[in-house]
Amino acid sequence: MPYYSLGLEGSANKLGVGVIEHPLEKIAAYNQANVLSNVRDTYVTPPGEGFLPRDTARHHRNWVVRLIKQALKEANIRPDQLDCICFTQGPGMGAPLQSVVIAARTIAQMWDLPLVGVNHCIGHIEMGREITGATxxxxxxxxxxxxxxxxxxxxxxxxxxxxxxxxxxxxxxxxxxxxxxxxxxxxxxxxxxxxxxxxxxxxxxxxxxxxxxxxxxxxxxxxxxxxxxxxxxxxxxxxxxxxxxxxxxxxxxxxxxxxxxxxxxxxxxxxxxxxxxxxxxxxxxxxxxxxxxxxxxxxxxxxxxxxxxxxxxCIDNGIMIAHAGLLAYRTGTRTTLEQSVCTQRFRTDEVFVSWRED
CATH class of the missing domain: 3.30.420.40 (ATPase, nucleotide binding domain)
Structure with missing residues (x-):
């Protein structure tokens, strides 16, 4: 059976949910993952205004359940087929990050699935490498x-x-x-x-x-x-x-x-x-x-x-979190509930890239 993961991204004004499929064998080249769904909703403010963390977090709370349901429906995947729930652990805006990590914890416990916290930048890099083939x-x-x-x-x-x-x-x-x-x-x-x-x-x-x-x-x-x-x-x-x-x-x-x-x-x-x-x-x-x-x-x-x-x-999305999280999951990474605290500051070079050996 292939590996499946659901990814949640909400570090700023974009809330994204994606479901990805990995082949059973170890991914050794690009373009081997299969994007099953990649849905997103953006919190947009009036001209001349930025987005405040409090209001952005409210947007994410209002939309996260609907997007999770939509992503699973488009992927034609049941929760019991998933291997893990991946979420953005940082960096980003505190309140929106917290809203999404609470959603991730909730569904992980409901569906009895492990959590994997993902660095936002690592998600971008690994998805970029997967899609473009840059070695x-x-x-x-x-x-x-x-x-x-x-x-x-x-x-x-x-x-x-x-x-x-x-x-x-x-x-x-x-x-x-x-x-x-x-x-x-x-x-x-x-x-x-x-x-x-x-x-x-x-x-x-x-x-x-x-x-x-x-x-x-x-x-x-x-x-x-x-x-x-x-x-x-x-x-x-x-x-x-x-x-x-x-x-x-x-x-x-x-x-x-x-x-x-x-x-x-x-x-x-x-x-x-x-x-x-x-x-x-x-x-x-x-x-x-x-x-x-x-x-x-x-x-x-x-x-x-x-x-x-x-x-x-390239724009913030859930599928990049699902992909990077599943790469980490397959090399033994798990995030316990106690460890699943989001952080606004999470350096790219803090992450041990266990899935790459080159």
């Missing part, structure tokens, strides 16, 4: 709460560089709030669409410090430009060479170009250090076409390849 890439993990450059070594995913303050997704989301553009389907997506219409590059602070980067100063600077633009204040930065004014689209374009160039720089440096020609982009911001294009140009110059997934797998 041992340098990983760029870019999301609303995380920005890291990672490479695997000796059963750990080692962090080579990361943000020193806010994550790239958070930077884009907060600028979207400044512009008061819609939060559906996501602020970053709407920034991307505006950026495609921008034609003029506005110079912004470029802050790379070794293998790390900083984005709070960039955000503050572009926010001030946006406020001056809306209020009609005189600002030399907002006047083009031909005397015309910079547009909102130009600001979105410039913000993307600046922070994506920073990400490409530190990723290329990591590739050179570890001698890799593969780049895997994971996390919600990984869906951005311009980021994929810029990273692809860099990889091509190095005779390398870029790997990325679509919104089904």
């Amino acid at each position: 041992n890439p340098v990983v760029l993990y870019v999301s609303g709460g995380n920005t890291q450059v990672i490479a695997y070594s000796r059963q750990r995913y080692r962090i080579f560089g990361e943000t020193l303050d806010i994550a790239v997704g958070n930077c884009l989301d907060r600028f979207a709030r400044t512009l008061r553009i819609p939060n559906a389907p996501s602020p970053g997506y709407n920034i991307e669409q505006l950026a495609k219409k921008g034609r003029h590059l506005v110079e912004l602070p470029y802050t790379v410090k070794g293998m790390d980067l900083s984005m709070s100063g960039i955000l503050e600077y572009v926010d001030s430009l946006a406020h001056d633009l809306f209020q009609g204040k005189k600002n030399k930065q907002l006047i083009r060479a031909d005397g015309s004014k910079v547009t909102v689209e130009d600001l979105c374009f410039s913000l993307q170009e600046c922070i994506f160039a920073m990400l490409v720089e530190i990723t290329e440096r990591a590739m050179a250090h570890v001698g890799s020609r593969e780049v895997l982009i994971v996390g919600g911001v990984g869906c951005n076409e311009r980021l994929q294009e810029m990273m692809g140009l860099m990889a091509k110059d190095r005779n390398g390849s870029i790997y990325a997934t679509d919104e089904r797998f």
Whole structure:
């Protein structure tokens, strides 16, 4: 009989539930897992507003039972066929994480199944490797709460560089709030669409410090430009060479170009250090076409390849938790009720990657 697991993800404003099937034999290559269901519901706030932990947790509590039922129905799997219940243990927002872990504990006890806690970033990486076939890439993990450059070594995913303050997704989301553009389907997506219409590059602070980067100063600077633009204040930065004014689209374009160039720089440096020609982009911001294009140009110059997934797998989802959790379960990992405490801070390199021996 194959192995089956159900995964629950709710570290931010997206609640996801997925059911995955693994073959009985040990997974030794990519594309061997079978995605049976992958359902998701997103908590969306009005334009100009972020999502608060309390309200997000309420959304997850309201939807989790319905999504679990839907995922099992789509997968055509009964609870007694499952081998384990996998859940995001961190990192993430405290209240939403807690809502989901309570649901995971409840169904695990109801159905007499073991629990497996999963690091959110590890879920992204393993799902990305499974879907794309990247064997041992340098990983760029870019999301609303995380920005890291990672490479695997000796059963750990080692962090080579990361943000020193806010994550790239958070930077884009907060600028979207400044512009008061819609939060559906996501602020970053709407920034991307505006950026495609921008034609003029506005110079912004470029802050790379070794293998790390900083984005709070960039955000503050572009926010001030946006406020001056809306209020009609005189600002030399907002006047083009031909005397015309910079547009909102130009600001979105410039913000993307600046922070994506920073990400490409530190990723290329990591590739050179570890001698890799593969780049895997994971996390919600990984869906951005311009980021994929810029990273692809860099990889091509190095005779390398870029790997990325679509919104089904790069945006937070339950199937990545089911997959990474089942990999751990098959190598003996179990999470007791006493150990199933979620945490907002859970470093990627804290996880022992027991299922990889290369």
